[in-house]
Amino acid sequence: MTAHVHNHAALTKNQALVFGELSKAEGPLSAYTILDQLRSEGFRAPLQVYRALDKLVEFGMVHRLESLNAFVACSHKDCEAHSAAAFAICEKCGQVTELSDAKLDDRLRELAEATGFALTKSVVELRGICADCKAA
Amino acid sequence: MTAHVHNHAALTKNQALVFGELSKAEGPLSAYTILDQLRSEGFRAPLQVYRALDKLVEFGMVHRLESLNAFVACSHKDCEAHSAAAFAICEKCGQVTELSDAKLDDRLRELAEATGFALTKSVVELRGICADCKAA
């Protein structure tokens, strides 16, 4: 019984290995961290990681965090395509929370339309201190 | 008569040179592009650029575009501190438009508050095709 079910064609070996590392990680991982963790599985070069990540991002199973140059597994249980994702990134503990908010999406769409901009993808990354770290 | 007026302490020589390059550029510049353009002014090493950029970003005169690893001069005439900035980045021509939107800011604040997240800074970068490129 797997925690994730996917509509995508079955993952290739490398894609599955990379996704596995991201899934069991507590927080975001850099491509090179993933590489180091997978050396025991035979990984030798960055491209093996980057190629898998490209596909996983394309499938919507992994998100890239632009402000960290790192990657996280999508937190949605079924990994189905979701419009836009926003992320809250704690600068103290590194925890990343994936947020979905229709009002935010609407506002971004309105902003784009107002200037005739054809929106392809939105990057929303909130930086700050998470509730746990604030309390501590 | 300068186009920009600043409240900040006068810029240092290096800061002024870097800000000058960004101000006269059509679009965002990478740190290394700035370095190359300032070699004739005596710049030799990346740190000379990064240190100036750090200060300019701190002053609010320059913004870093996380999804491009590049920098732009703030488009506000007086460079006064503004809450949050969003950017629309054309993936065809590279043009970047700086947007300010109170409703967007409010929504981001609400989202953060709802989860007890202490917001420090928000990164909002819209990717897509600008009106000009769409028309062409």
Add this chain to the structure above:
DNA sequence: TACGCAATGTTATCTTATAACATGACAGCA
């Protein structure tokens, strides 16, 4: 003058990402 401090200069190194080219696996078809 002597001190403190910020800016600057310099070299080396680290991290992140891609180019270029070769090989392997497999499906569809002659």
Add this chain to the structure above:
DNA sequence: TGCTGTCATGTTATAAGATAACATTGCGTA
């Protein structure tokens, strides 16, 4: 069976972005 296209993979080298560590300079002030 052998050919061919395509996709995943492997490998080496290099490009691009960012920082560490340390030395030096310039300047205001006690």
